[in-house]
Amino acid sequence: AQKVTQAQTEISVVEKEDVTLDCVYETRDTTYYLFWYKQPPSGELVFLIRRNSFDEQNEISGRYSWNFQKSTSSFNFTITASQVVDSAVYFCALSTTSGTYKYIFGTGTRLKVLA
Amino acid sequence: DTEVTQTPKHLVMGMTNKKSLKCEQHMGHRAMYWYKQKAKKPPELMFVYSYEKLSINESVPSRFSPECPNSSLLNLHLHALQPEDSALYLCASSPRAGEETQYFGPGTRLLVL
Numbered sequence: 001a002q003k004v005t006q007a008q009t010e011i012s013v014v015e016k017e018d019v020t021l022d023c024v025y026e027t028r029d030t031t032y033y034l035f036w037y038k039q040p041p042s043g044e045l046v047f048l049i050r051r052n053s054f055d056e057q058n059e060i061s062g063r064y065s066w067n068f069q070k071s072t073s074s075f076n077f078t079i080t081a082s083q084v085v086d087s088a089v090y091f092c093a094l095s096t097t098s099g100t101y102k103y104i105f106g107t108g109t110r111l112k113v114l115a
Numbered sequence: 116d117t118e119v120t121q122t123p124k125h126l127v128m129g130m131t132n133k134k135s136l137k138c139e140q141h142m143g144h145r146a147m148y149w150y151k152q153k154a155k156k157p158p159e160l161m162f163v164y165s166y167e168k169l170s171i172n173e174s175v176p177s178r179f180s181p182e183c184p185n186s187s188l189l190n191l192h193l194h195a196l197q198p199e200d201s202a203l204y205l206c207a208s209s210p211r212a213g214e215e216t217q218y219f220g221p222g223t224r225l226l227v228l
Contacts, residue, residue, distance in 0.1 A: 101212065
């Protein structure tokens, strides 16, 4: 079975705080892909990052960083020095060979950054 | 450029109306997708087109009818919808169907009265 769990439904932080969004996935496939998307109130899902199962290297892009750990089946996302513009719903997604590469989305984490 | 455009942005329709949603991309992608998203839920896949052919239909009711006239365009024809069909409809595209990253459009917010 394929599954993505985002246990944090909603997080509120004050501007400039660091925040980590958790993503735990389940799959028996050895080849799979993990994604993070941002959905601001406007509705569009904005692609942030894709990671394949063979690449456990962590990634940093400006204030964003991602920690991929196969040992714990987690792909966590950290925003450093959060800003009000980071307020959005963040989705983690999984696609696998046996799932015909259809996206399996987590339930999303709503992040509110307060000024 | 990773832009997918959708029109209209908002649509209000009655249960007897016929309307269409349009999606366009000029990235040369050969896979296009329709998703439905209810409030506070993740997107749910409806249809996948690969090389202009319907490859996945997630058991969507026939009142939703997709069409892919060419590799850049994707339509969703709506007829005799129900109030519970009110949602955000998202279009996405990817270079091919498969392990590729999907790029989403801004969506059409549909209200069925």
